[in-house]
Amino acid sequence: MTRRGLRLDxxxxxxxxxxxxxxxxxxxxxxxxxxxxxPSPLSDDLIGHAERAVTNxxxxxxxxxxxxxxxxx
Amino acid sequence: xxxxxxxxxTETLVGPVSAVGPAGVARLLDGPPDLSSHVARLGRLPDRGxxxxxxxxxxxxxxxxxxxFPTARKLSAVAAGAGPRVVVANGTEGEPLSAKDKTxxxxxxxxxxxxIDAAARAVRANRRILCIERGNPAVHEAVRxxxxxxxxxxxxxxxxxxxxxxxQEAALxxxxxxxxxxxxLDRPFETGVSRRPTLVDNVETLxxxxxxxxxxPDWYRSVGTPADPGTTLLTLGGAxxxxxxxxxxxxxxxxxxxxxxGVGPTRAVLVGGYFGRWLPARIAESLTISRQSLGAHDAGLxxxxxxxxxxxxxxxxxxARVAEWYAQSSAGQCGACTWGLRDLAAATGAIHQGSPDxxxxxxxxxxxxxxxxxxxxxxxxxxxxxLESGIDVFAEEIAQHQAGLCTRPDRHLxxxxxxxxxx
Amino acid sequence: MSGLxxxxxxxxxxxxxxxxxxxxxxxxxxxxxxxxxxxxxGPWTRTVAALVHRxxxxxxxxxxxxxxxxxxxxxxxxxxxxxLLVPGLSGYDPFWIGLGAVSIDLLIAVMVTSLLRSxxxxxxxxxxxxxxxxxxxxxxxHSIGSGSGTGVDTGKGWSTVIxxxxxxxxxxxxxxxxxxxxxxxxxxxxxxxxxPAGYAPSATAPTETRPLAAAGTTRPRRNT
Numbered sequence: 001m002t003r004r005g006l007r008l009d010x011x012x013x014x015x016x017x018x019x020x021x022x023x024x025x026x027x028x029x030x031x032x033x034x035x036x037x038x039p040s041p042l043s044d045d046l047i048g049h050a051e052r053a054v055t056n057x058x059x060x061x062x063x064x065x066x067x068x069x070x071x072x073x
Numbered sequence: 074x075x076x077x078x079x080x081x082x083t084e085t086l087v088g089p090v091s092a093v094g095p096a097g098v099a100r101l102l103d104g105p106p107d108l109s110s111h112v113a114r115l116g117r118l119p120d121r122g123x124x125x126x127x128x129x130x131x132x133x134x135x136x137x138x139x140x141x142f143p144t145a146r147k148l149s150a151v152a153a154g155a156g157p158r159v160v161v162a163n164g165t166e167g168e169p170l171s172a173k174d175k176t177x178x179x180x181x182x183x184x185x186x187x188x189i190d191a192a193a194r195a196v197r198a199n200r201r202i203l204c205i206e207r208g209n210p211a212v213h214e215a216v217r218x219x220x221x222x223x224x225x226x227x228x229x230x231x232x233x234x235x236x237x238x239x240x241q242e243a244a245l246x247x248x249x250x251x252x253x254x255x256x257x258l259d260r261p262f263e264t265g266v267s268r269r270p271t272l273v274d275n276v277e278t279l280x281x282x283x284x285x286x287x288x289x290p291d292w293y294r295s296v297g298t299p300a301d302p303g304t305t306l307l308t309l310g311g312a313x314x315x316x317x318x319x320x321x322x323x324x325x326x327x328x329x330x331x332x333x334x335g336v337g338p339t340r341a342v343l344v345g346g347y348f349g350r351w352l353p354a355r356i357a358e359s360l361t362i363s364r365q366s367l368g369a370h371d372a373g374l375x376x377x378x379x380x381x382x383x384x385x386x387x388x389x390x391x392x393a394r395v396a397e398w399y400a401q402s403s404a405g406q407c408g409a410c411t412w413g414l415r416d417l418a419a420a421t422g423a424i425h426q427g428s429p430d431x432x433x434x435x436x437x438x439x440x441x442x443x444x445x446x447x448x449x450x451x452x453x454x455x456x457x458x459x460l461e462s463g464i465d466v467f468a469e470e471i472a473q474h475q476a477g478l479c480t481r482p483d484r485h486l487x488x489x490x491x492x493x494x495x496x
Numbered sequence: 497m498s499g500l501x502x503x504x505x506x507x508x509x510x511x512x513x514x515x516x517x518x519x520x521x522x523x524x525x526x527x528x529x530x531x532x533x534x535x536x537x538g539p540w541t542r543t544v545a546a547l548v549h550r551x552x553x554x555x556x557x558x559x560x561x562x563x564x565x566x567x568x569x570x571x572x573x574x575x576x577x578x579x580l581l582v583p584g585l586s587g588y589d590p591f592w593i594g595l596g597a598v599s600i601d602l603l604i605a606v607m608v609t610s611l612l613r614s615x616x617x618x619x620x621x622x623x624x625x626x627x628x629x630x631x632x633x634x635x636x637x638h639s640i641g642s643g644s645g646t647g648v649d650t651g652k653g654w655s656t657v658i659x660x661x662x663x664x665x666x667x668x669x670x671x672x673x674x675x676x677x678x679x680x681x682x683x684x685x686x687x688x689x690x691x692p693a694g695y696a697p698s699a700t701a702p703t704e705t706r707p708l709a710a711a712g713t714t715r716p717r718r719n720t
Contacts, residue, residue, distance in 0.1 A: 010407040011258060011449045012618060016531075021543040029539070030443050031416075034408035051614070056546055058531065060618040420695070427698030477698055 003041035005067040006050055012061035019053040019062055027053065041067050098296055098304050098322050101280050102180050106215065108222040111183040118187040121286050123152065125195040129282060132290035133302045138163055138240070138275030139348055139376040141364070144282065147272060150262040151196045154270025158198040161249065161266065162189045164205045164212070164276040165233045165240035169488040170346045170378040173306035174276050176318045178205065178212045181280060182219035188279025189228065191286045196272055200229070203276075204245055207232045207493075234493040237347065237402040241450045242273045244404070253496050255404040256450035275376075277306055297323035301363045309334045311343070311380035311486055321362060328358045331381065339381050341388070341466045343487075346378030347395065348455035350462035371458075382486060388467040389474050390483040392460065393418070393425035398489035399456040405495070409447035413440050414456055421460065429475050437464050510566035511643075513559045515658060518639055520556035521603075522662040525632055527552060529669040533676060550610070557607055560600060592641035595634050602631035632666055 006026060015034040020027040025046060026038040042050050042064075054062045104114045121128060130145035151158055162185065166174040178185060185203075193201050205212050216230055233239040233248055241256050248254035249266045265271020274282075281303060285293050294302040301323035307330065310316045314335025321330055331339070342357035343349060350372050352360070360366045367373055382388055400414040420436045441457035448454075464471055473479060527549040530536070536545040564580050579585035581601060583594030609616060609624040636659070643655065 009258060010409070010447060011256075013408060015408045016542055016546070017539050018543045018546055021540055030409055030413075030447075031440065032408055032412040034412075034447070036443075036447070054614045056543070056550075058546060060613060060616075060621060423695040428695040429699065430695040433695050 002066050002068065003043075004047065004050075004064045005039045005041050006037050006053070007039060007063045007065045008035060008037040009061040009063070012059045014059040014061070016058050018056050018058070022053040022056060023049045026050070037062070039067070098320055100284060100304050101177060101184065101277070101306060101320055102318065104181070106180050106182055106219070108183055108219070111181070115184075115284075115287060118191060118283060118286060120194060121191065122194050123197075125191055125282070125286055126152065128285050128290050132285050132293040134278065134281055134285060134293065136275055137277035137281070137305060137376065139168075139345075141373070144274065144278055147262060147274070148192065148195055151198075151270045151272040154263060156269055157200070158196045159200045159202065159266040159269050159271040160189055160193045160196065160198040161245060161261075161271055161273045162201075162203040162276050162279055163240055163242075163245060163273055164203060165245065166206060166376070167233075167235070167237045167240040168346045168348070168376050168378060169237075169490055170310055170343075170380055171308045171376050173308050173318050173377055175205075175209060175212050177276055177280055177306065179215045182215050183223070184280040184283050185276045186219055186223065186225070186228070187283035187286070188274075188276070188281070191283055192272055192274065192279060196270075198272065200266070201227070202229045202231055202249060202266070204231045204233050204240075204249075206235055206239065208235055235490060236492040238404055238450060238452055241452075244450065245273060246271060255406060255495075256448075258449055298363060300365060305362070305374070305377055307362070307374075307377040307379055308346075309379050309381075312336065312339070312383040312386065313381050324361055324363050327360045327362060327379070330362065330379070331358070336381055337383060340384050341382050343378070343380040343382070343459075344372045345375030345458075346380070347399070347459055348375045348451070349373065349378065350458040351466040352462070353466050380487065385481065386484045386486050387479055387481040388463070388470050389421075389425045389479070390485075391487045392463045392467065393421040394485070394489050395487055396421040396456070396460055398492075399452065399459075402492050403452060404450075407448040407453075409444045410453040413444035413447075413453060416440055417444075417456065417460055421464075424471055424474055427474055427477050427479075429477070431475075433475075434464055434471060437461070506566045506569055510563055513563040513566065514639060515655070517556055517559040517563055518635055518662060519658070520552055520559060521632055521635060522665050524549060524553040524556055525628060526665055526669045528628070529673050533672055553607070553610075557603065560603065564600065589642050592638055592644075595641060596638035599631050599635040599638055602627045602634065606631065629670070636663065636666075 006023075013034060015032065017029050017033050017035065019035050019037075020029045023046065026040075026042070027035045030036055050064060054064055104110055126145050126148045129148060130143075134144040136142045136144060136147070164174050164178055164185070166172070189201050189203065192198070203216065205216065213230070213232070220226075220228060220230075231249060233245065234254060236254070238244050238256060239248070239254055242261050243259055244254050244256040246259065246261045246265045247257050250268075259265070261271040261273050263270060265273070281293070297303045304320050304322050307319045307321055308317070309319055309330070313331070316334065319330060319334065327342070327344075331342075339354040339357070341351050341353050343351055344357070344360075344367060350370075352370060352372060356370060360370070360372075362374060364373070382391070396414075396418040400418040403410050403414050405411045417437060417440050420433045420440070423430065423433045424437075437460055441461040444453035445457045446454060470479075470481070527545065531542070531545050531549055534542075536542045567580065568577050576585060579590075579593060580597055583597040584590050585594075605624050606628050609621050613621045640659065644651070
């Protein structure tokens with residue numbers, strides 16, 4: 001099954017930190033306010049929150065990409 | 074002890090003899106640099122075309138720029154790209170401890186140029202570029218003379234600004250595209266110079282490729298190990314009697330290499346330069362120049378730099394100075410790198426200045442883990458490995474500094490050239 | 497043409513919603529730049545600020561839409577529907593209404609690209625979003641210009657006050673934006689914010705330390 005996971009563009013990222021507010025299950029902030037993004041596949045209940053995080057990033061630095069589920073590898 | 078790093082002196086370590094091509098291990102740096110001697114020693118470069126990719130695959134040639142990526146795979150990826158392709162030979166050698174590429178270009182320019190030509194034919198490129206770092210007139214002159222000898226007016230020589238990350242693949246492509254030379258997220262084999270598929274290879278890799286084109290994969294594999302075939306160039310520096318460039322077969326023990334270079338009692342060895350890590354002497358001496366042996370200690374050969382530090386040198390000063398240099402070397406694009414390396418420099422600097430604060434080494438451990446893998450390039454990873462291994466290997470000396478003591482002189486062993494400012 | 501309401505109500509509604517839209521548009525620009533300048537410092541306040549900017553902008557669009565609809569349905573001025581999107585087609589006051597049409601077009605472009613922003617490249621979205629700097633002055637000119645003349649609002653005390661306030665706010669916001677020098681002005685939460693500033697200094701200087709040779713401490717510059 002193909003799931004999607006979050007990918008961060010570290011160059012575009014400006015450290016606003018809004019993504020960490022919107023998806024704390026997958027994104028935490030480092031000591032400088034920049035996001036550490038867990039790229040593992042997102043479960044269905046988190047996809048909506050992840051899409052909000054992508055849309056609300058002021059720098060458009062987050063993307064959702066297809067990743068192969070662990071079972072499918 | 075002679076601590077200065079020189080590019081002039083070269084040595085070769087003798088290995089097994091092979092049937093065809095240069096005997097033993099003296100492959101890359103043997104012989105005078107002029108064209109007629111080059112042809113007399115090695116013969117003319119045959120045109121293998123795309124077949125070269127299969128030869129490189131069979132030979133198991135990997136990149137010598139630091140990443141160790143399989144060369145055949147890179148060639149295939151570029152050859153599969155759409156549109157006219159570009160070959161870029163990376164001779165920038167931004168790693169301050171490394172001098173092998175400059176040496177290769179001065180002593181065997183035709184081998185490198187052959188490699189560029191062979192690669193260009195293999196991927197059907199119509200543009201060839203050689204990049205060298207600004208401020209190396211000897212290298213520039215050697216290349217200029219060699220190109221004149223070959224009547225080659227189309228190969229472009231481009232000077233790159235002196236920065237550690239100038240030679241990063243995407244940064245180099247950015248520079249060639251008219252940018253300041255900052256790493257991007259583009260992958261050169263797809264979107265490179267003028268957005269065309271671009272092969273970026275280290276000049277040593279291309280030199281090996283030129284030999285494989287002539288003598289084939291079996292010859293290439295006649296020295297080294299099955300997992301790590303062939304020879305590689307090392308730059309030996311620090312507290313060694315005869316620093317310089319050494320061509321060695323893969324699999325040789327690090328102890329043999331150090332013995333040849335002449336070392337006294339060693340405290341620690343930096344393997345992989347500023348992209349590598351510190352290993353205590355007793356571990357270093359048990360290793361071989363091979364991915365498996367080094368990998369067992371999380372180390373890698375990188376671009377082949379091996380620097381020795383002895384007991385007569387303040388390692389904490391070295392760590393602090395290089396930490397500051399990492400921070401200056403950042404492109405300033407990625408938050409974790411820009412600020413993380415700045416704070417790592419502050420923490421190591423505080424330790425060096427004798428702060429008793431236990432948070433300083435704790436912060437170094439915390440932040441090295443925090444910046445790893447968070448950048449668009451691997452600069453933060455290099456800084457992390459160097460500093461994290463440094464505070465482990467030199468833990469005792471750090472404790473001394475934090476107690477207000479330092480019993481060793483600051484020798485400025487590790488070079489930290491100021492990077493060219495960004496435009 | 498029958499309007500939504502009686503003629504005079506349309507007329508007043510059109511002008512009122514126009515002014516409110518202008519005020520909301522000004523607020524939107526101010527909020528957008530405040531976000532850029534990181535006025536909101538804490539984690540959740542930044543998120544709220546970003547969402548408020550977006551919601552106020554949508555509110556501005558709503559009021560603009562009502563403003564347009566009442567302009568179409570108003571019997572006193574003959575404004576064909578298409579002229580509200582295409583400049584120059586209005587019989588009444590073609591230039592000033594035309595400016596309003598330009599302003600709406602720009603606003604639509606900004607809104608559509610923002611709604612679709614996760615599907616766009618950052619550069620594309622950014623360039624269109626910068627049209628907001630053109631949209632606002634156009635809207636202001638439209639307001640002042642179409643409000644001139646007998647029986648309308650320009651020149652009256654209250655409208656002058658509004659124009660001065662929104663004008664100053666916009667000018668201040670743009671000044672902040674221009675003086676911000678891109679991402680250089682962004683200072684992250686310093687690591688020392690999570691602990692007391694700096695590290696404890698040495699009680700005694702180490703026996704043989706000297707200042708690090710040839711290594712000045714520079715603050716790394718972020719690119720713009």
